[in-house]
Amino acid sequence: MFKKHGGTPVGTRLKTVALVQCILQVLIAVVIAFVYGRNPRGDFNTLYFLGILIVAAIEIFLTTLIFYCIGDAAENAWNAVSGLEEIKQMLKKVYGDKLNTQVSTGMIMCPKCGVFNDALRETCKVCGTKLKRTETESES
Ligand SMILES: [Zn+2]
Numbered sequence: 669m670f671k672k673h674g675g676t677p678v679g680t681r682l683k684t685v686a687l688v689q690c691i692l693q694v695l696i697a698v699v700i701a702f703v704y705g706r707n708p709r710g711d712f713n714t715l716y717f718l719g720i721l722i723v724a725a726i727e728i729f730l731t732t733l734i735f736y737c738i739g740d741a742a743e744n745a746w747n748a749v750s751g752l753e754e755i756k757q758m759l760k761k762v763y764g765d766k767l768n769t770q771v772s773t774g775m776i777m778c779p780k781c782g783v784f785n786d787a788l789r790e791t792c793k794v795c796g797t798k799l800k801r802t803e804t805e806s807e808s
Pocket of ligand 1: 780796
């Protein structure tokens with residue numbers, strides 16, 4: 669639903685890396701198992717062969733899981749940031765230059781009577797004084 673900033677998010681790339689390195693490790697593990705799955709006399713040994721594969725499988729599973737989890741977390745963080753960015757852009761479109769940092773606090777204090785006004789108001793709701801945003805902001 670949210671637009672991306674452009675380019676592939678780091679998290680998605682990490683997930684791809686997780687998958688690619690998983691496949692590569694499986695291939696390497698199979699080769700190693702075939703080469704070293706032998707007893708001291710040099711004969712092929714099923715037990716050694718499977719032993720290497722099982723150790724490799726555990727190692728591959730763990731590294732892939734770690735890569736994938738980091739990728740997933742990064743992806744979620746990316747989406748959250750994209751979402752906030754999107755909301756900010758939407759607010760900017762609706763309120764234009766009226767939007768400023770005061771929106772985050774929600775309120776702006778009238779310099780004359782001290783009444784708190786909605787941050788998007790131009791003038792004080794009680795006395796009608798023009799609300800100065802930047803000056804109020806720098807004071808707080
Ligand atoms: Zn006022």
